[in-house]
Amino acid sequence: FSARRSIYESHELVLPGTREELEAFVGESLGSAPWTLQVTLPRAHLSLSSPELLQRLYNRINNDLLLWDPAGPAPPE
Secondary structure (H helix, E strand, O other): OEEEEEEOOOOEEEEEHHHHHHHHHHHHHHOOOOOOOOOOOOOOOOOOOHHHHHHHHHHHHHHHHHOOOOOOOOOOO
């Protein structure tokens, strides 16, 4: 997975790689995955009446998805 580093107003920014690098990464990832899942939701409305359920869902998204560190593709041989 590629990243570019840039300095903007004395702050270091980590930007995604080029379009070609990202497309190559996606292609290699999909090609080596045992299965894939594609979900397309044009519009979704979710109404949760329980604050506990909303808190559990929020924590699950933050802890599992946002902190997940995907493995990059294997280096070319």
